[in-house]
Ligand SMILES: Cc1ncc(COP(=O)(O)O)c(C=O)c1O
């Protein structure tokens with residue numbers, strides 16, 4: 281039996297079927313073309329070139345709305361780092377979400393988008409004096425302090441009453457990649473709960489006349505699958521609230537809600553999160569006899585990841601000893617996630633069906649580790665073919681680089697059959713502008 285004959289029996293149909301849950305809402309196959317937001321992927325590639333990061337506006341907005349509706353008495357803060365783009369920030373604001381930024385640069389995008397300071401939260405384990413000054417100047421409503429040095433510096437810079445939250449490291453292992461597990465002890469983020477540093481930070485902020493402590497913040501990591509990790513976090517954070525003896529009005533649980541990247545992976549159980557975390561919060565607060573704080577969450581990936589699709593053009597096909605390499609016109613400069621976190625992606629060829637064969641999709645960069653995905657493509661895949669890779673809306677544009685002086689792709693928003701760039705393609709002029 282050949283591999284092609286075996287594929288259907290291991291769940292890899294040769295029929296053109298769209299993998300469930302990975303693609304933007306409403307994405308359909310039209311013959312062998314893919315239609316995203318009512319726009320043909322073949323036409324998008326012809327009009328905007330490749331690589332091209334396509335973003336479905338309706339999916340982004342609908343996920344933002346779902347978060348807001350699931351936490352009606354809380355505050356949903358979009359993690360701006362996951363897709364830094366003024367137009368996306370405008371969509372979020374229009375859907376009633378606040379915004380978190382982690383540098384003066386992200387704040388500049390927020391200002392360009394017209395997001396008012398009272399809807400912005402500033403993060404970062406390092407905030408330079410420029411970051412802090414920009415935040416104070418724009419009236420950023422909450423600054424999440426992350427070190428004793430920063431408390432002193434902000435205390436000296438701030439005018440009376442600057443609202444502050446304290447980032448706490450709760451000691452919760454969120455069971456994710458080590459590079460994005462930020463709730464565990466002995467790392468650069470936050471004040472450790474177990475060591476007593478978090479309690480000390482609360483007292484230091486309270487001592488600063490120019491600062492007003494409004495909340496505690498934590499963020500246990502990214503691509504977190506289990507609601508139980510958040511429940512455990514709530515238990516620990518309420519324990520801290522009870523022991524500090526200071527009124528805490530807001531409890532920010534950060535983001536981290538997972539997105540499915542491969543067929544068969546499930547989405548985060550947002551409804552279960554809302555029920556169970558709210559229940560745990562109420563229970564723990566009653567147990568410790570403290571007022572229930574307002575809940576904040578900061579989703580990034582779970583709102584934008586599945587709204588994004590990257591289109592690549594095949595430039596070469598090469599048979600290795602054990603693998604077939606399909607080399608495309610992008611790579612780790614538009615998607616370093618496989619190299620950074622061993623992230624896995626699905627891939628599909630647009631424009632043709634046929635019996636599928638395992639291939640390794642690689643990029644154009646000078647590293648053997650520049651691998652985008654292991655997937656299944658028609659056996660006759662060749663130069664000139666168009667590929668689509670789903671789940672590229674979060675931390676792709678954000679992490680893109682100019683490695684090998686490759687120009688970064690555009691972000692093209694699609695909606696109701698129309699397409700428009702919300703971030704244009706980088707040009708060689710852009711590249712040359714900074715050299716002296
Ligand atoms: C403080 C903070 N909040 C929110 C997020 C958003 O995380 P995610 O995109 O996984 O939802 C991050 C990134 O991990 C973060 O560092």
Ligand SMILES: N[C@@H](CCCC[NH3+])C(=O)O
Nearest residue numbers: 361460502617621674675
């Ligand atoms: N950059 C990471 C997520 C980091 C989250 C930010 N704290 C990723 O692509 O998965």
